[in-house]
Amino acid sequence: MRIVVLLKYVPDISSDRRFAEGRIVRDPAEGSLNELDENAVEAALRLVEAAPDAETSHVVAVTVAPETADIVLRKAFQMGVHRGIRVSDDALAGSDYFGTTAALAAAVRRLGEEEPVDLVVTGMAALDGLGSVVPALLADELGWPQLTLATSVALDGSTLTITRESDDVVETLSAPLPAVLSVSDAANSPRYPNFKLIMAARTKPVETWDAADLELDPADVGAAGARTATVEAAARPPRPETELVVDKGEGGTALADFLIRNDLV
Incomplete structure (x- = not known):
């Protein structure tokens, strides 16, 4: 079995996220592997480990990102991923969901030329955009069926079965x-890396592919091929000053006055 797991480098959600020239600034010191992608890595590893041909099965991690994003592949190596590929090219800068999907699909197709790919696994969303559309776009691009937002996963031969929970409905x-x-994120609990894998991840090679390797037309990806654009971005407004009240028996009255004054009641 051969599984491709897709990873994304995202700004730390606790950092001061900002835009420059219509794009998110991705400082390597403030970024990390998208947390929800750890569930995807765990799901892929479990499927491979449970496969009848586990000894020859492997997981390939793929990310579309600049060189600073190698840290996400290193984290995947620490968890047990066997191979890591970074798709990088100036032509891909500024790609929207569609451009990114085109690059990911091209990477999956190229891997399929080496050896058939049985499954592509993703997280439920990327925390920098929360679009949650790449899995569906990728399935359409590849012409494959999609099973999304799984809370449990089981493989029987060549049939994949999932459970998906939505409000009061459970779907199989x-x-x-x-x-x-x-x-x-309810599908599993990502494993903790062991010392041996942590040490091996430091020197494990990261393969790099560019647009030419994937036969991508620059007009279809990057800012040139984007169907969406950032029109305007502004810094988060400062928090209002905190109003402190020394309670001498009048705290309740002061609180009621504050709520009324700010139209909160």
């Missing part, structure tokens, strides 16, 4: 392989 869905799978 199945699809033949190859397929695109996205897992929710």
Whole structure:
């Protein structure tokens, strides 16, 4: 079995996120592996480990990002991923969901030329955009069935079955392989890296592919091919000053006055 897991480098959610020239500034000191992608890595590793041909099965991590994003592949190596590929090219800068999907699909196709890809696994969303559309776009691009937002995953031969929970409904869905799978943060608990894998991840090679390697037309990706654009971005407004009241028996009255004054009641 061969599984491709897709990863994204995102700004730390606790950092001061900002835009420059219509794009998110991705400072390597303030970025990390998208937390929800750890569930995707865990799901991929579990499927490979449980496969009948586990000894020859492997997981390939792919990210579309600049060189600073190698830290996400290193984290995947620490968890047990066997191979890491970074798709980097100036032509890809400024890609929207569609451009990014085109690059990811091209990477999956190229991997399929080496050896068939059975499954592509993603997280449920990227925390920098929360679009949650790449799995569906990728399935359409590849012409594969999609099973999304899985809370549990089971593989029986060449049939993948998931459970998906939505409000008061629990759905069970199945699809033949190859397929695109996205897992929710309730699907599993990502493993902690062991010391041996942490040390090995430091020197494990990261392969790099560019647009030419994937036969991508620069007009279809990057800022040139983007179907969406950032029109305006502004810094978060400062928090209002905190109003402190020394309670001498009048705290309740002061609180009521504050709520009324600010039209909160």
